Amino acid sequence: MTDGIVRVPGERAEEYRRRGWWQPRLVTDVALGSAPEYPDRCAVVDAGHRLTYGELAATVEAAASRLRRLGIGRGDPVLVQLPNGLEYVITTLALIRLGAPPVVALPALREHELDHVLSVTRPVAMAVPLRSSRFDHLAMAERLRERHPGIRMLLVTRADGAAAGEGVPVRADLADLTSLTLGGVVPGVDAPGGPLHAADEAPEPPGPRDNALFLLSSGTTGPPKAIPRPHEAFGHVIRSAAEVSGLSDSSVYLAVMPASHSFVLGHPGILGTLSRGGRIVLDSPDDPRRTLALVEREGVTHCALAPAVLLQWLAAAETGEFDLSSLRVLQVGGARLDPTTARRVREQLGCRVQQVYGMSEGLLNFTRLDDPDAVVDETQGRPSAAGDELLVVDESGREVGPGETGELLTRGPSVLAGYYGEDETNARSFTADGHYRTGDLVRLHPSGNLVVAGRVKDVVNRGGEKIPADELEAVVLTHPGVRAAAAVAMPHPLYGEAVCLFVVAAGPPPAPAAPTLRELRRHLEDKGLARYKLPERLVPVESLPLAGVGKVNKVALRAEAARLVAAERAARR
Numbered sequence: 001m002t003d004g005i006v007r008v009p010g011e012r013a014e015e016y017r018r019r020g021w022w023q024p025r026l027v028t029d030v031a032l033g034s035a036p037e038y039p040d041r042c043a044v045v046d047a048g049h050r051l052t053y054g055e056l057a058a059t060v061e062a063a064a065s066r067l068r069r070l071g072i073g074r075g076d077p078v079l080v081q082l083p084n085g086l087e088y089v090i091t092t093l094a095l096i097r098l099g100a101p102p103v104v105a106l107p108a109l110r111e112h113e114l115d116h117v118l119s120v121t122r123p124v125a126m127a128v129p130l131r132s133s134r135f136d137h138l139a140m141a142e143r144l145r146e147r148h149p150g151i152r153m154l155l156v157t158r159a160d161g162a163a164a165g166e167g168v169p170v171r172a173d174l175a176d177l178t179s180l181t182l183g184g185v186v187p188g189v190d191a192p193g194g195p196l197h198a199a200d201e202a203p204e205p206p207g208p209r210d211n212a213l214f215l216l217s218s219g220t221t222g223p224p225k226a227i228p229r230p231h232e233a234f235g236h237v238i239r240s241a242a243e244v245s246g247l248s249d250s251s252v253y254l255a256v257m258p259a260s261h262s263f264v265l266g267h268p269g270i271l272g273t274l275s276r277g278g279r280i281v282l283d284s285p286d287d288p289r290r291t292l293a294l295v296e297r298e299g300v301t302h303c304a305l306a307p308a309v310l311l312q313w314l315a316a317a318e319t320g321e322f323d324l325s326s327l328r329v330l331q332v333g334g335a336r337l338d339p340t341t342a343r344r345v346r347e348q349l350g351c352r353v354q355q356v357y358g359m360s361e362g363l364l365n366f367t368r369l370d371d372p373d374a375v376v377d378e379t380q381g382r383p384s385a386a387g388d389e390l391l392v393v394d395e396s397g398r399e400v401g402p403g404e405t406g407e408l409l410t411r412g413p414s415v416l417a418g419y420y421g422e423d424e425t426n427a428r429s430f431t432a433d434g435h436y437r438t439g440d441l442v443r444l445h446p447s448g449n450l451v452v453a454g455r456v457k458d459v460v461n462r463g464g465e466k467i468p469a470d471e472l473e474a475v476v477l478t479h480p481g482v483r484a485a486a487a488v489a490m491p492h493p494l495y496g497e498a499v500c501l502f503v504v505a506a507g508p509p510p511a512p513a514a515p516t517l518r519e520l521r522r523h524l525e526d527k528g529l530a531r532y533k534l535p536e537r538l539v540p541v542e543s544l545p546l547a548g549v550g551k552v553n554k555v556a557l558r559a560e561a562a563r564l565v566a567a568e569r570a571a572r573r
């Protein structure tokens with residue numbers, strides 16, 4: 001293949017097809033397969049707007065035609081950085097349908113991360129919100145476009161009542177893509193690409209072996225890497241995750257974490273729920289009380305949450321003012337859930353917890369809905385998809401004994417065969433026989449489920465959002481007052497972990513002064529680093545402790561960070 005995508009070797013790929021794990025179906029057919037059968041059933045709810053399956057399927061088709069008229073063709077990647085909403089769902093599905101793989105990016109990513117993603121995936125367009133209360137995405141997109149001239153077009157959502165802005169050479173208004181069904185009419189839209197007609201010729205669909213979309217890795221080192229997801233592989237992931245989550249046509253799935261994360265998009269998330277004929281409700285995580293009111297109003301049965309958001313839910317639910325009796329399954333993953341919180345969910349919310357240990361790279365583990373409570377509380381599940389192989393190895397790569405802790409390696413029909421355009425990283429991240437090195441330390445529980453015991457990768461997991469230490473440290477070193485820096489995790493009451501940064505000053509005057517935490521945070525933001533990666537504590541030190549071969553001793557620094565946090569807590573008591 002010449003599309004730059006690292007493929008699963010032929011023999012294994014053929015086996016996956018022979019065994020029916022990889023089926024010749026497009027992701028859009030998996031997701032919208034029930035549309036012809038149940039055209040009038042509600043598929044998506046967003047802030048009062050409701051689309052039936054029939055309307056959603058028609059809108060996706062029309063939007064795909066429209067995107068093609070705008071000059072986006074098969075094989076043209078498009079970066080999609082949209083908040084949870086109908087426009088995100090429609091745009092993503094339409095691009096997949098068109099064969100123009102969306103590169104789905106968290107709205108929290110900034111220029112530092114996106115510069116890398118754009119250099120590698122080379123999209124022809126970016127879809128961004130025109131206005132967001134928190135951040136000017138459009139201004140950022142315009143700056144990025146200057147550095148990445150391959151971006152021919154910005155697809156912009158329309159702010160309420162605003163005219164399409166000026167100053168961007170080529171732009172299309174995404175609201176025009178969705179207004180087709182939102183208004184219940186087929187408008188003649190006066191916009192680039194010409195009017196949208198239901199009768200637009202349907203674009204030729206891509207093939208099942210083509211790449212459906214790019215997910216972004218949360219990274220073990222450096223900025224996010226692009227993970228290609230061919231239709232046949234992603235379909236397997238979606239179908240099996242939907243199955244073990246107990247999703248059905250009576251399920252109501254709330255997408256409240258960022259829908260551009262794989263957990264919410266297709267693990268099983270939005271696409272998995274649609275594949276079973278269920279209903280999606282879209283919201284954002286900034287107001288847990290509003291979300292719980294939405295759970296009550298819409299009769300939400302399923303939701304995926306990171307542990308930090310779950311804690312906010314539990315606090316907001318304590319007042320007892322919301323009727324949450326519709327909830328059946330709370331899927332919790334992205335970071336380790338402690339057993340006490342898992343028990344609290346059962347007692348306080350009266351629903352099942354389903355622990356999910358998954359990764360955008362494709363492997364998904366779920367506790368099962370009929371696992372005993374003790375297993376659900378203590379373990380992070382087992383693979384949902386048939387064919388996915390697990391191998392737990394020691395530092396020398398040898399398989400450990402049953403129940404012993406080691407690094408998890410994996411390969412199989414769900415698992416990526418290589419990051420896109422990252423030869424060097426791929427050489428490090430995969431074994432010679434094609435296993436992906438997860439960087440996670442796990443052990444096998446007697447139940448057959450996995451327990452995540454830690455990680456070998458140098459990453460801080462802040463409530464499910466990952467911060468590769470080397471990436472942060474490299475940007476910290478651009479501050480003239482810093483000679484050396486090391487980022488480690490420190491305990492955090494809500495996020496589980498947050499970044500503690502140890503900093504060695506550039507030197508005595510006349511060297512520039514070492515920054516305060518505030519100054520450094522400002523500097524990092526100015527450098528285009530996503531906000532969630534900013535350190536929450538800065539510890540000035542004379543030098544960084546070294547271990548063995550001259551590597552920074554992060555074990556010692558982690559212990560020191562934990563000691564500082566504990567001492568501060570004790571002083572406050």
Ligand code: AMP
Nearest residue numbers: 218333334335336356357358359360452
């Ligand atoms: P992402 O690709 O953003 O989904 O991140 C995947 C990584 O998140 C995994 O490799 C783990 O390090 C971590 N992770 C995901 N789920 C869990 C979990 N349930 N418990 C502990 N760590 C988790």
